[in-house]
Amino acid sequence: MFSPFWFIHRQLFVTIDKPTASFTGKTVIVTGSNQGLGLEAARWITQLGATRVILACRNVDKGRTAATSIRNSTQCSPETIDVWALDMSSYASVQAFSERVKTELPRLDCLLANAGIMATKYNVTENNEETITTNIVSSFLLGFLIHPKLAETAHKFNTETHLTFPGSELYKVAKFKERKVPEGKIFATLNSKETANMSDRYNVSKLMTILLVEKMGELAPLGKSGVIIxxxxxxxxxxxxxxxxxxxxxxxxxKMFARETEVGSRLLVDVSSASSASHGHYLPDGKIVTLVGMCKGKEGQELKARLWAELSPKLEGIHEGVTKL
Ligand SMILES: NC(=O)c1ccc[n+]([C@@H]2O[C@H](COP(=O)([O-])OP(=O)(O)OC[C@H]3O[C@@H](n4cnc5c(N)ncnc54)[C@H](OP(=O)(O)O)[C@@H]3O)[C@@H](O)[C@H]2O)c1
Structure with a gap:
C-alpha cells in the first residue's frame, strides 16, 4: 500500500535519468501540453528528434506560447510544433480533434493523453462530474478514436506505436466508496452531487485509468495492432x-517533496517510448509493477470488468462503433 517512507524515499532519493529514446521521424501528440508535465514532455520529445509534435490544448493562445518556448529552447524548425485545439470537457471537441488526426496526419507514432484535472469542487461537464468527463470518459474516447491511426502507422511503417495515459500512485489511497453500489451504478453514483467525495475523486479517477488501460490492452492485443498501450x-x-x-x-x-516538472516529464517520455513488455501495464517511475489494494487479484479483475461494462456503452453512446478495435 501507500507508505509514507516509500513516498519520501522516492521523492528525495530516486534519480530519474534523462530520456534517450529516439523520436526521429516520429509524429507525436501531447494533450494538455501548454504547461506542466505535458509541456516539458513535448519539449523532450522535440529535443529527441521528433519530426512533428502537436500540442493539443484547450486554450490555443496558451498553446502558441508553449510552442514558442519549445522552439526557442530546442532550436527546432518552426514547422515541427503545431498547436491544435482540444477541449476534453467537450465530446464534440474530442471527436473533431480525432477526425483531424485521421484526415490530416500521414502518420501518428504516439499519443500521450496527458491532460487531466484535480477538481476539488463538484462541477458538471457532458452530464458527468467534471473529473470523470476529463480524466476518464474523454481520455478513453480520445484513446479509442485515435487507436486506429496508431495501428495504421504501426502496420504501414513496420514499427510499434504508443498510447500512454497518466496514472498516479494516489490510486493506492483511493477510498472509492462509489464502487460499493449495485451492478451498473458506479458512474451514476460518481455523478451524484449529494454523495460526491471530491477529496477522493482524483485518486478514484487515477485508479480507474490504471484498470481501464489494462482492459484496453486486453481488447487491443499488441500482436494484432502494433500499438503499445x-x-x-x-x-x-x-x-x-x-x-x-x-x-x-x-x-x-x-518545497520539501516535489520533483521538478522537467524531471517528472522524463518519465512520461520514457513510458511513451517503453518496450512492448509494458503493454496493458502501469509504470510508476518507468517500471512495470504489480497492482495493489482494490486493483489486485480477483477484486481488481471484477472492478475492471464492472468499470468497462459501464464505460463501453457510454463511449458507444457518444460515438457508435468506437470500442470495436
Ligand atoms: N503533477 C503531479 O504530481 C502528477 C502526478 C501524477 C500524475 N499527474 C498527471 O499528469 C497529467 C498532467 O498534469 P500536470 O501535473 O502537468 O498538471 P497541469 O500543470 O495542471 O497540466 C494539466 C494540463 O491539462 C490541461 N487540461 C485540463 N483540462 C483540460 C481540458 N478539459 N481540455 C484540454 N486540456 C485540459 C491543462 O490545460 P489548462 O492549462 O488550459 O488548464 C494543462 O495543460 C495529469 O493527468 C495529472 O493527473 C500529475
Whole structure:
C-alpha cells in the first residue's frame, strides 16, 4: 500500500535519468501540453528528434506560447510544433480533434493523453462530474478514436506505436466508496452531487485509468495492432495540477517533496517510448509493477470488468462503433 517512507524515499532519493529514446521521424501528440508535465514532455520529445509534435490544448493562445518556448529552447524548425485545439470537457471537441488526426496526419507514432484535472469542487461537464468527463470518459474516447491511426502507422511503417495515459500512485489511497453500489451504478453514483467525495475523486479517477488501460490492452492485443498501450506515474511534481489547493502547508509540502516538472516529464517520455513488455501495464517511475489494494487479484479483475461494462456503452453512446478495435 501507500507508505509514507516509500513516498519520501522516492521523492528525495530516486534519480530519474534523462530520456534517450529516439523520436526521429516520429509524429507525436501531447494533450494538455501548454504547461506542466505535458509541456516539458513535448519539449523532450522535440529535443529527441521528433519530426512533428502537436500540442493539443484547450486554450490555443496558451498553446502558441508553449510552442514558442519549445522552439526557442530546442532550436527546432518552426514547422515541427503545431498547436491544435482540444477541449476534453467537450465530446464534440474530442471527436473533431480525432477526425483531424485521421484526415490530416500521414502518420501518428504516439499519443500521450496527458491532460487531466484535480477538481476539488463538484462541477458538471457532458452530464458527468467534471473529473470523470476529463480524466476518464474523454481520455478513453480520445484513446479509442485515435487507436486506429496508431495501428495504421504501426502496420504501414513496420514499427510499434504508443498510447500512454497518466496514472498516479494516489490510486493506492483511493477510498472509492462509489464502487460499493449495485451492478451498473458506479458512474451514476460518481455523478451524484449529494454523495460526491471530491477529496477522493482524483485518486478514484487515477485508479480507474490504471484498470481501464489494462482492459484496453486486453481488447487491443499488441500482436494484432502494433500499438503499445500503457500508463505512467511521474511521481509528485511541481505543476498546475494542485492549482485549487493553496496555503503555506501545500507550498511547504511541494518545497520539501516535489520533483521538478522537467524531471517528472522524463518519465512520461520514457513510458511513451517503453518496450512492448509494458503493454496493458502501469509504470510508476518507468517500471512495470504489480497492482495493489482494490486493483489486485480477483477484486481488481471484477472492478475492471464492472468499470468497462459501464464505460463501453457510454463511449458507444457518444460515438457508435468506437470500442470495436
Ligand atoms: N503533477 C503531479 O504530481 C502528477 C502526478 C501524477 C500524475 N499527474 C498527471 O499528469 C497529467 C498532467 O498534469 P500536470 O501535473 O502537468 O498538471 P497541469 O500543470 O495542471 O497540466 C494539466 C494540463 O491539462 C490541461 N487540461 C485540463 N483540462 C483540460 C481540458 N478539459 N481540455 C484540454 N486540456 C485540459 C491543462 O490545460 P489548462 O492549462 O488550459 O488548464 C494543462 O495543460 C495529469 O493527468 C495529472 O493527473 C500529475
Amino acid at each position: 500503457n500508463a505512467v506515474c511521474p511521481g509528485f511534481c511541481y505543476s498546475g495540477i494542485t492549482r485549487e489547493y493553496s496555503g503555506f502547508a501545500v507550498s511547504m509540502f511541494h
